[in-house]
Amino acid sequence: FDAHMGAVGAGCSDGSLVKIMGTSTCDCIVAPLDKSLPDVPGVCGIVPESVSPGMYGLEAGQSAVGDIFNWFVKHLSPAEYGSDAAAHVKLTEAAARLKPGESGLVALDWNNGNRTILVDPLLTGLLVGQTLHTTAPEVYRALVEATAFGALTIIRRVEEYGVTVNEVINCGGIAEKNAFVMQVYADVCNRPMKISRSAQTCALGAAVFGAVVGGEHDSVEAAQAAMTGVKETIYEPIPENAAVYAKLYEVYRTLHDAFGTPDFKGSLSGVMKDLIAIRDKARRG
Incomplete structure (x- = not known):
């Protein structure tokens, strides 16, 4: 409790x-x-x-939320970013410089199963959109975004x-x-x-x-x-970022429903191309 x-x-x-x-x-x-x-x-x-x-x-x-970030640092982060807390700091700084959608990636935050709303411990993590140019900060940001998409799913x-x-x-x-x-x-x-x-x-x-x-x-x-109370600092949504994330969330929900529910009737054939289109628009600015 x-x-x-x-x-x-x-x-x-x-x-x-x-x-x-x-x-x-x-x-x-x-x-x-x-x-x-x-x-x-x-x-x-x-x-x-x-x-x-x-x-x-x-x-x-x-x-899993912080555990997902720690998993990436412990097992997959390049040596140039250091280890443990130092790696989180460097990856966070690099990921923060990216625009929403710029990575071309979407992940599912199920590395330790899904508690809410699917209630299924046998679900696992997923990362879609990788290319030969995908970087560690891009993956790190996609994992952060995935946990935020999971949070939004609960709210909705x-x-x-x-x-x-x-x-x-x-x-x-x-x-x-x-x-x-x-x-x-x-x-x-x-x-x-x-x-x-x-x-x-x-x-x-x-x-x-x-x-x-x-x-x-x-x-x-x-x-x-x-x-009790809250701090003066409040993180307000940035409208242009929220607009991109609304499109990425649609991709997340497609993957969520396809891999997490037995009655999925949609198609995954457009997911990768949708991510590329979002990525290219973000990079053009």
């Missing part, structure tokens, strides 16, 4: 989606118990009062079934440390990405409950109002 504590420590309320981002990602949402809430296919953790009193707690997530699924998402608050190591990743998420999801004010949001959530039990505050809501 550390992720649930993180949602409380980030100040979750009705309409908030809190992303606890690290090696994997947990997405927590709360909704009032006195309102009807349908089952959301692919979201397995819908439990009354699992996050906050008087609220349904909805937990979704991705079974819960909204499809009537769950309101008015804001996204992010916490955890990635949200705290990596501005490039957060900007990609803002552009892909086409909505602002807020960052929890506390670098130890899960611990703060536990402290919120402690403050209520200890009598410092009368309710969880009062304790959250006094103890």
Whole structure:
């Protein structure tokens, strides 16, 4: 329940989606118990009062995010980028210089299976669009983008079934440390990405409950109002980036449905050429 504590420590309320981002990602949402809430296919953790009193707690997530970036650095990153943290810094800097779509790549973020919305641990990662000119930063960026596409898939699924998402608050190591990743998420999801004010949001959530039990505050809501908040820096979507990512997301969803669902009726024959067209347009500027 550390992720649930993180949602409380980030100040979750009705309409908030809190992303606890690290090696994997947990997405927590709360909704009032006195309102009807349908089952959301692919979201397995819908439990009354699992996050906050008087609220349904909805937990979704991705079974690998930071672990995917670490996998690439550990096993595939060229020696020139160094190792461990130094490699992440160099690859991030190089990837950030690329335009959306410029790599000609799209990946599926299933290196550790898919938790939400397909709920299938036997799915695996995929990278489409490689050529003899593909570089390490291009692959690294495609992996970051894939995790953002996975995040968008979760948001769209819960909204499809009537769950309101008015804001996204992010916490955890990635949200705290990596501005490039957060900007990609803002552009892909086409909505602002807020960052929890506390670098130890899960611990703060536990402290919120402690403050209520200890009598410092009368309710969880009062304790959250006094103890939690978001940083001044908010990552806003860049319209031209969001437009490119909308096209790339269509490719991602085609691959997602083709490899992840048994009833796919579409065609994969145009995927590579679509990626080349998006790539060439991005490079022309």
